[in-house]
Amino acid sequence: MKICVLVKEVPDAAVEKRLDPSTGRMDRSGEKNLNPYDTHAIEAAMQIREGGAAPVEEIVAVTMGPESAVRALHKAVSLGADRSIHLSDPVLAGSDVAATGYALAKTLETESPDLVLLGQQSDDGECYTIGAVVADHLGMPSLTQVIKMDVADGGLRCERQAEYGYDTVQVEMPAVISVGDAINEPRYPSLKAIMGAKKKPLQSMAAADAGIDTGKVGGDNSAAHWTAAKAPPAKAAGEIIEDEDTGETVEKILAWLDERKLI
């Protein structure tokens, strides 16, 4: 089977994120890393391949984003993807979740994957949702936040935690599955894999190459329109203790608790 893994470039966790005051959108200029949740999706693809329950011919990493997003694809390939696709076009800039999902679905259609995997959330923005958007456009069954996935009975047996406990769901393929970070421990890429990543095939696509209707994408055509941003209500900063002498620290904690009659 063919597995496509959706990946995303996100701001490095160590870099302070900010808004562009002129647009109210996130300033993505400092972006520079593969979304950490996506590494679990790539690892899940690798484990299906290595598990042998179903032959995996190809693992393809797919992203949408500006020129810099190539780095996320290189990382994805170093972690095990065979090749990658970079959807990049100025008309896509400012797309909301629905428009982004549509554009990614059109790109995936050109590959006809048996399984689309992605991380359950991106570090910076759209929580949990992109997988369900992509799935509806592709007409595929979908499940998010999956923490266990096995090839079984010609499909996938997936487990996840939902509102009332753990659910086990049998999903037929082709399917779109977003995985939670408890599903596996992603491997570290070998030096050889990192060096070789840039030599693996990388296909660049523009919106037209994927058959994307440009009237449905981009900031101006996105139905959720970000109008303004404001500061949250101020909350008094808490007291901070740096533990140098643990005996002293514990005394301070105890005094703090005692003052509030919590012991």
Added chain:
Amino acid sequence: MANILVYALHYEGAFNKNSLGAVSEAAKLAGEIGGEAHAIVLGENVPRDLAATLGRYGAKKVLVAEGPEGLAQPLVDAMAKAIADGGYSYALFGGGLLGFEIGAGLAARLGAGVVMEVTAVRAEGGKLIAERPILGDSAISEIEYRSPVGIVIGRLNAFEIRETGDADAAVEDLSFELSPQATRAKMLIRGEQRGADVDIEGADILIAGGRGLGKAEGFKLAEDLAAAFGSNAAVAATRAVVDAGWYPYAAQIGQTGKTVAPKLYLAAGISGAIQHKVGMQGSENIVAINKDANAPIFEFSDLGVVGDLNKILPKLTDAVKAKKAG
């Protein structure tokens, strides 16, 4: 007409609290934009009298659809049908996993604008504007909809439950067809409880453990501290460690776990992700111990301790014991 359609999740004869909050919120907002709040319930033989009780929270009408429970795609089909039949300007979801999935699928189906993690909604000029915190809650974005239907997915506990209605809602059957994709996923086991059944909602003091405890055995430190506080204290856990099998599901705080508001919430080795924060931010006093000075939890704790749990917790346990004894 500017009606609002709300998804109401039910399980074993009761509605989800976040769904009741969403119905209450929709009733209030619909009044402000000149429409009605209607709810939709999907399941196998949903009791009509259960559906009608949503009238107490302000729903004027409840649509009951027959279909497989616990999965999102059948609801995308049912809600898309209800919206195609006419009259709805917005679809609203309370916080929770299914709401995210249904709302996103519906946005794709309808080409509609969707905003998730919404903490507040207001009516302005007959339209709704959603507020969503971003960038680790350091800013709040305001979003308006430019599509015929706008989709609002609330954050956990964002919408207050209000019993404003005094009558049962009218109940109507909704007939719809399942899409092919909705027939290709089957629930095998639903709502499986893993681990011991523990009560964390009744405790005055919660010692909550996260990944920073290092391993399942690390919870011993949290349990010892809880025991030192006495019988009004219990141990809670984050989703990450519950999924990893370190602690029972019944002790889990947050998005797909429990919401708590104890007098003291002591977070040990918890970074403070939004999904955890939404389940405990109502706590009266929040103390966090974490070795990472940059952990988000320090931004909303009343007392933050930067240091090694393995050194601090045992000494704190001894000190609490001594204080209790003295």
